[in-house]
Amino acid sequence: MPTAFRRTARRATLATLSGLLGAGLLTAVATAPPAQAATTCSGTAAIYGVLPDNRLTFSTITPATGELKKVVLGADLGFEARAMATLNFNTVLVTSTAGALYRLDVLTNNTSLVLERPPVKLFDSGWTHDKLTYDGHGHLYGTAGGLLLQYLVSQPKPTGSAHIGQRREIGSGFVLKTLAAVGDDRLLATTSAGALLSYKIGSDGGWSRDDLKTSGWSAFDQVVSPGGGLYYGRIATTGAMYWYKDANPADGSGADIAYHNDTPVNTGGWTQQLLSAQPETFSCTTSVDPLDGTDIPAVKAAGRDLMNKHDGGAWNSTTQWNCLSQLWDRESGWRYWADNPNSTAYGIPQALPGSKMDAFGDDWRTNPVTQIKWGLSYIDGRYGTPCAAWTHFLDNNWY
Structure with missing residues (x-):
């Protein structure tokens, strides 16, 4: 390690x-x-990542304290990754810089992280998204050139266009620094200026936005969420990871976000170029x-x-x-x-x-x-x- x-x-x-x-x-x-x-809330926080040398990582964080519980490293993916989204515990989608979309079939435990088979190429080209995220309810979101796109994922291990389709353009102007799914058709994003934004996507493709914070989030180049209002942000310059808890992620307000800056997950070490949380492993009822x-x-x-x-x-x-x-x-x-x-x-x-x-x-x-x-x-x-x-x-x- x-x-x-x-x-x-x-x-x-x-x-x-x-x-x-x-x-x-x-x-x-x-x-x-x-x-x-x-x-009450319960669950875990599981995060996949890709290092600059294209090796896969898997980390778990204790939600109660923000403490990093474990991290394991996997093999080189064999291609240069650009964006990623976690579908479930053992299925991750990753795009390449060449525009291909791959499915990773992951096997992991406390000590090892391996691929069940070599990366499965689902599409040869066309996936030029700079960001991807999956909401845990069948919708894959991505941005490309400021355009927000939505896809329907109909199988836990999609094999191609038969299982990833119904491409819908949600809107333009989505020039975002980070993008994460926080629930069913709910997205969290940050901008280069440091704003923290929340989006709700309607069944007709329409959308609404709430400005949770107008500043203060510019240092993060990666923000992910395992659900339940739990947010993790990585600072690229130091490799630090911080955690936050939104008491009600659906209320459109950032006033109830608890900042745990005094107890970061780590003050350094998060060197992955990409991070993606397994969706809805943490939930509140x-x-x-x-x-x-x-x-x-x-x-x-x-x-x-x-x-x-x-x-x-x-x-x-x-x-x-x-x-x-x-x-x-x-x-x-x-x-x-x-x-x-x-x-x-x-x-x-x-x-x-x-x-x-x-x-x-x-x-x-x-x-x-x-x-x-x-x-x-x-x-x-x-x-x-x-x-x-x-x-x-x-x-x-x-x-």
Whole structure:
């Protein structure tokens, strides 16, 4: 792994912050604050990339903290890449500088990244797009010469014009620095002047635009989103990657975007010339019947259910549950209003500061489900399993 991807500075920051978790005795306010509408988020952030030497990369980021979890490198693609879009976990579309469109069939795990077969050329020419992005709902978007184009992708592994077609010109004047899909026919873009823009594409091909920010985003040459209002931006000059959480990506406002500039994914090392997030691996849902957070047995039951489902059921065991149950018994008593008097740690997992949990829902102060999902993601990215986190707590009195 190139030194460019090392996380030394990032780990040092997290170690300092994490060292305060669990330190000191925790107290809770006398009464729990009233619950609000329950909007919770969950999932992962998976990003494919192409290095300047045309090797493929695959990275995962822990949504709870923005920490880079892993990065693996693959083989040379055999052609000079120009634009890319991720269709699903093992299918990526990449254009060449010669105007061809290729399908990459990817096989990856924690240690390796290979192509199941050589790149499959779907089109010999005509794909001169400078940007591509896929919305996860059948629509592939691209820009070429300021023209925004939409295509229908009808198969998870398209084989050519039979599965990528219905070319539609959405409009001209789309001279954008970055382009990313953030949901069903929803796009996020930045301009060279630093504006952050949101587009909604209608079923008839019409579109509307919201100006989320008028400035401040000019440094990013790559912006990607795994969905759920989670945005990642790469600065080309330093290779740094920063992350942001939009509480409501559909409201047309940038006022509710949380900036996590104090805890970047990395301060350097992201040297890929292209980046593309797997769409909709991170999502948010709103419940009209939120869990009664004052019913601790019910909260713990929800916690076990969420733990059992985490990472495809990898933690679904009595052993892991016993570790998680004891860990958060000690930290907070599973109270969503638990407040550490010696720090700004808050909630069931004692996030420090509590506002970190906004990545998993803007109701992080009062929704135990939001807090539990954040806590599971934190444990996964930091320790790997609840038992590893519990062991660390027993040795150090923090996790």
